[in-house]
Amino acid sequence: MDNSDGEVEEDETEWKTCFVDSAAVCPATSPAAASGPVIESAHRIILHFDLDCFYAQVEMIRNPALRDVPLGIQQKYIIVTCNYVARERGVTKLMSVTDAKEKCPELVLVKGEDLTHYREMSYQVTELLLSFCPLVERLGFDENFMDVTEMVERRLARISESDSLSFKGNVFNHSSADANASHHPRLAIGSHIAAEMRDAIWSKLGLTGCAGVATNKLLAKLVSGTFKPNQQTVLLQENVSDIMGCLSGLRKVPGVGHQTAKRLQALGLVSVKDLQLCPLGDLARELGGTTAQRLRNLALGIDESAVTPTGAPQSLSDEDSFRKMCSVKEVMAKIQELLGGLVERMHKDGRQPQTFRLTIRRFSATNKWFSRESRQAPIPSGVGQKIVSGNIEDTVSQLVLLAGKLFHKMVDCSAAFHLTLINVCFSNLQSRGPAASGKGAITSFFTHNASPRKTQISSIQNQNNSAQNADSCLLDHQISEFSRNVPPKGQMTCNSEQSEENYEASCSTEGINSDKTKPPPHVDPEVFRLLPEEIQKELLSPDYLNSLQSYMSKHEPPENDSSMKADRSRMNHQQPAGMRVINEENVMEQEKLWLPRSSDCNFPGNVDPEVFSELPPDVQKELMSEWKQQNPVLKTPSSRKTGKGSISKGKDRKAEGRSSQSNNLLKYFKPG
DNA sequence: CGGGGCCTGT
């Protein structure tokens, strides 16, 4: 979703050339000895995950009819990303709408300015990864780093000499057969772990993506983009200099942005090799000692930076850009509109913001996206408390007043002004109550009681224990079961203790719900218990299970990485509920049968999902809301009123199932 | 060149 995506993509041809050339020069026999000037300890195993055209995938899940058409996600007049059907027709990321329509007149556009759905799905991915191991760092909405060193070591300890190792997926600069996994046992195990995680992301969330396996974040990120889409690649130490040498320019090095690339160019440095060979002194004079060292290391493929668990966000903001805003009236209206949505999000988060910031961008012919200015101020504690307690009505108006003061600090309204962007932001977020601390990781971000990063860290020890259990399970190929503490249900906070219970319950034979009819192994017992009896029966009938199995075998994800196919079919047998798969018509089946994460909306059993998906979005929406009302409410999420008469977010967002805690699948059907 | 969110330096 960001620049890097687009640019990595442009490299695809480069990668291939690089692959061919180096493979010829460096045949399969290369020894395991580290080549090049890599001094790094290289004992970490780092994964990088990158979802394929993330926004487009989310929209295709929400409306499966979009799967087969060229789809572009539009923000303002830009296509920020598009599905692969559209790419085949020449549409690229960050292409203007006019250019894209010219290239592909049939292009279907979905507005993507409201990030709500992307944000929610993004955090579900992170949560899912957190269920494997606590060291997960987010990078934007569609990328995650993981440090799985400990998982790898634990698995390695159990491997006997006679066990043969293999790589899952691609190996950079090697053909599949020639890489000897026994020379790289940790990376090999890392590649299996990555494959399992990608499997889980597919089977539980219905998303595909790429993964890179390497010894640091830089290399993992670089290598994850070398085979796309929906594939994974491991980088051996002996190929580090190859992958760095392949980069077409310094801008391709993660960590080198526009500005630093320009400054480096001023020093005569354009290629990665230039930077590698540049005397440190010269570099330090221009950029300072520490960044000089860091940049040179990056050029060498060295990156000691740790995977820092991201936790709940440090700030929440909302912004809008536009061609022209010149009057105070307009400005205040826009601020009020933005605040309406932001206050609601802040309320759901549960933490109390201490600081408010207003940011603007003034029009300027040169450098249009430069020059943001901001002013910030403390939030009166009364206002902050009201955000938390849910008195949204007048907090918005008080904050509008505050924003107005900040605005006048920046803009002299007696003179003409011309703004192109307004941003409102809450920061300095504080959890209330000692009880909230240490409980739950990012889950709390959805479930209402978010905790700040620092207190979260203290829970890592617990999570680590969980991860150990998890790891044992993984060895037994029980992945999907244990890791399914994901969708937060109702108000319940998924804290670490609970996770451990889940792990144990699912890792041991059965569990949980023995007093009643036992749910099938993969159905959330809590949800199952609340289902009508006939549905319970249906879920338990052999016919049902059979049909799901056959369904699954016919509906695999588009999988280019053939090495994973065997793995998937094996998993299907163990986990007929790979049924959590949400794609195409299947999502309807799911909704109809047992509602994995939604409890207050039922999809009638007599409706043909395929027919339904062909209906116009409006009709779908209406039908869904009718059914919703007719059906018994299984579990009430804390439904709260959405901002009443206030200006709602541009594209008429009404009440609906907006509560992120309800995780109502309904929202996946909501027309864009 | 969208909508976020992070970190660093002064």
Place this chain on the structure above:
DNA sequence: ACAGGCC
């Protein structure tokens, strides 16, 4: 506090 830079 605020700007700048990263993705």
